[in-house]
Amino acid sequence: MSTRAHDPLAEPLDDPLARERAHLAASRSALRAMREDVEALDIRDVTANWVNAEVLARQIDDRIKALADLSDTPLFFGRLDYLHAPGADRTEGAEESKRREAPSRPGQRWETSGRFYIGRRHVHDAGGDPMVIDWRAPVSQPFYRASKKDPMGIGLRRRFGYTGGDLTAYEDEHLSDPADPSVAPATSKLLQQEIERPRVGPMRDIVATIQPEQDEIVRAGLGGTLCVQGGPGTGKTAVGLHRVAYLLYAHRERLARTGTLVIGPNRSFLHYIEQVLPALGELTVQQATVDDLVAHVEVRGTDDAAAATVKGDARMAEVLRRALYSHVTMPTEPVVVVRGSRRWRVPAYELEELVGQLLERDIRYGAAREALPQRIAHAVLVQMERAGEAPDDRVQDAVARSSAVKAAVKAIWPAVDPAKLVLRLLTEADFLAEHAAGLLDEDEQKTILWAKPVRSVKSAKWSAADAVLIDEAADLIQRTHSLGHVVLDEAQDLSPMQYRAVGRRCTTGSATVLGDLAQGTTPWATRSWAEALAHLGKPEGVVEELTAGFRVPTDVITYASRLLPHIAPGLTPVASVRENPGFFEVRAAGSTHDVVAACEELLRNEGSAGLIAADARVPALAEALAAAGITYLAPGEETTLDTRLTLVPASLAKGLEYDYVVLDEPQAVVDGEPDERTGLRRLYVALTRAVSGLIVTHAAPLPAQLTE
Structure with missing residues (x-):
């Protein structure tokens, strides 16, 4: 060479x-x-x-x-x-x-x-x-x-x-x-230079540096679902985006008809990656969050961790199905249709057979409701033909639209609004208990019941988890439109019900699932990819693992990997392939002035810088930066302009990367989460955002897991 x-x-x-x-x-x-x-x-x-x-x-x-x-x-x-x-x-x-x-x-x-x-x-x-x-x-x-x-x-x-x-x-x-x-x-010197080139602004493509194990994933066929487990810096997000670009090239006409969607964890993340596909010549791919997909109602409320966990559990799908189909009532009265001087009677037992047949077919609630009038009308036409008449399709349609048939359908198979159905489950204890019997215990039912009655759907303070339940109910009533291919990034943080919501968008297509089990920071974080793929409706999906780290320097990933035995003991630690070991230091900080000084030190280098801190400490650090005359951005606002420092709440750090990072108070990051395991995972994410150098500042003692 x-x-x-x-x-x-x-x-x-x-x-x-x-x-x-x-x-x-x-x-x-x-x-x-x-x-x-x-x-x-x-x-x-x-x-x-x-x-x-x-x-x-x-x-x-x-x-x-x-x-x-x-x-x-x-x-x-x-x-x-x-x-x-x-x-x-x-x-x-x-x-x-x-x-x-x-x-x-x-x-x-x-x-x-x-x-x-x-x-x-x-x-x-x-x-x-x-x-x-x-x-x-x-x-x-x-x-x-x-x-x-x-x-x-x-x-x-x-x-x-x-x-x-x-x-x-x-x-x-x-x-x-x-x-x-x-x-x-x-080792290719130009390849190393490209990988280690300073990062300023939004995420860029890696088309010049794709590695063999990454290329195999990028060029995998469209027919199957692929799940990519990749630790920090392995390039899984970039691989997923380049896979979209490749599939659009190889299957342009098919995906032009069926559509392609990239799903990210939040708007800041989507803004960060939004320039990758246009740089590769692909301008039509839509990007969204899971919350965007299920936006049937305005989200104005929040759930505590316990309520959100129960609402996100896959058992809620069966609770919703039971509650929905409880509206179907077996007929006890016949339907009498008057046409001219003749009266045609469909007895209750025959109506019951029609309803039973539709229930056995297990089709969508709304589709069955639309089919029932035609089934009743057909029963009337059979009687007409036996009586010597010769009715045609126009007569059947007229019978199906008659007031008698409409009234019968309304009584037997009434229309159901998905938001009203969920509202009733969350506000009526008896209704919830009836349909959650054997699925949710009493404590779980109490956890998701709202404390105060709500008058209407519009006045309800829906949470993000509630919106997912409404989406599930809407799909039980009417089938959700399916796309040709969906890319789901940072998937490890999704609840089972969120996986189901994504899976509905690719029932007739395929998916690329990207994530890292060690970076799961929600109480309901994914425990295994097999379980996640099952909830997605793609149990046959193939799991691939990326273990070569191209972004995080050796010293940084080695330090962060001390947490792996405590947060994901079965995962292989990322092995950095970078020649540059990077800059890494842990230093004591007596006050926010020391944190600001560390930021000033790193800003003397070329490239971007991020100050990552526990969410609760962000206001104090923002005030300290302003007092020092240092301008900064919020996540998602990164550009190629002169402002190179981003102040990042730890809750938004996932998926982002900066040349240099100051991580403030690791123990505060851990303490900001509901439990220690989740907190350590959040810390693992924060520790692995640096591309060239990391300074860890702390006044409080470091978490014991980092000192082992």
């Missing part, structure tokens, strides 16, 4: 770096021409109506945005020289890539038939020949997976180094040379 860096000034044309720069310039020109071609499209005479024109115009606008050339983002980051030109790929989802991956024309001045430049998006010249290959194309896969043991037909893999948008270095790996294939190649 060789690395070469050069002055970005003019160089001889026979210099390899000069040739690569020439290809970069030509590729940028080609991309600009592609964008101009789209901008020049005239659609005035190709659409039948204004609706089609609006849709087409929006698609063109999205295409123009996807072809944007970001000056500080490398257009390509690698090159593959195949020993032999690869054949056309014929696998599912490769239709779009067939044309893109074709070898360039013989004699083309910047490529040979087996040479491919790998980048974030496809770029072709005026003749349609590829100048940059999309990283998701099958021909690009060896860039991430080829090795001396398995070169995958690659003679040379070249990585490029950039300063801003300028190509300033390259690094070669000769994978098919006569060297002993059992000897691992030296």
